Amino acid sequence: MEFADRKVFVVGGSRGIGAAIVRRFAAAGATVVFTYAASAGAADRLAAETGAQALQADAGARDELIAAVRDAGPIDIFVYNAGLLVLGDPLALDADEVDRMIDVNVRGAYFGSVEASRLMPEGGRILIIGSDTADSTPFPGLAAYVLTKAAMQGMARGLACDLGPRDITINVVQPGPTDTDMNPANGPRASGMLEPMAIKRYGTADEVASLTLYLAGTQARGITGAMHTIDGGFAA
Template identity: 80%
Template sequence: MEFSNRKVFVVGGSRSIGAAIVRRFSEAGASVVFTYAASADAANQLAAETGAQAVQADAGDREALIAAIGNAGPIDIFLYNAGLLVLGDPLTIVADDVDRMIDVNVRGAYFGSVEASRMMPDGGRILVIGSDTADNMPWSGLSAYVMTKAAMQGMTRGLARDMGPRDITVNVIQPGPTDTDMNPAAGPRAASMIAQMAIKRYGTADEVAGLALYLASTQARGITGAMHTIDGGFAA
């Protein structure tokens, strides 16, 4: 899978899955631009390591995100990885926190994908990182979060139809328990998650990045409007 002369734009690329994606595409020869919100040190270190370009932009700020995408010029592959997790009883959860999560998880994914498509030649790729919880939620306190991830599924199906005439594919990657800053393999929830997995281990950010690399390649040009779960059988 060769990506020379291909520009990749990653929203939320400074840490964990996003950083793994930046590394994999850079290693494959792509020119990579990635955004970060607050992790300036991590972003600058990753940029120095990979040769990618780091751009500060809040994924929940529509105008800032659109400007960052527009300034990047023509984009061949767009990957939306930004996401927030807000937990809590729906009767008491802070409404502003839920609104912020919707801004980042849903509105950012939609407006970012649409803007990227304006900058994209025919045959481009749009990928969004969702969650397998959109298909299986065994715990309480996550209804608002799951709502945002389910919205990604509908968006992906719709955009796949809209972009199909231009041979642009649109897909969602749905990781399950993955060793990240948000959900570390040594964290307090890890044992309960592993208990429900067919493969009794957390996934890795690099495994998710590998799936993204395949879906962005010419080998996957017939795959669109689809959910690609990578969760060790958590939602099986």
């Protein structure tokens, strides 16, 4: 099995894309630890289903996240998937909600990745789940969210230079509309999402997980500091 003997740590793995990533790594033989913030029931069910370990740790609370990553010991593959979507007119958005999104999407991605890299062995991998909206923003109301996802791109480029000499790669997976609780394929925004897509179908969490596993595998050892969009042509 491709990921036997690998330790995988997924930040935000209880639902949606994160849960699909947990399932795929566990099925490929990895030892998987994942965090969650609020969904204890879903986390417990996923842990029972996959044999992964579930840990409650708020990715938006810097010291809590750093402690969870540090306590896991050496991590071969670190996936930062936790994300919030705060959407709407920037003049009306609640500033505390925007700050919270920045804490979870940006600060957590940075401090979690840096901490994971501390003990990461050669050949390690860091995968960040960004968004195709960092490249193309066709709707109003996305500015704050896109700010967070664009920040991930700069972070990945910078850390690629810092970690490359240790043979550690870092890449951003950028999904487009993907059927999860955050963006349901039957939700009120769905028809607007499909409109700019070349392939007029919501992606699945498992498709995003497949790309993530490819980038974590040995065939991808030369790919770093790069963005990998999987969005049915949404941002094309």
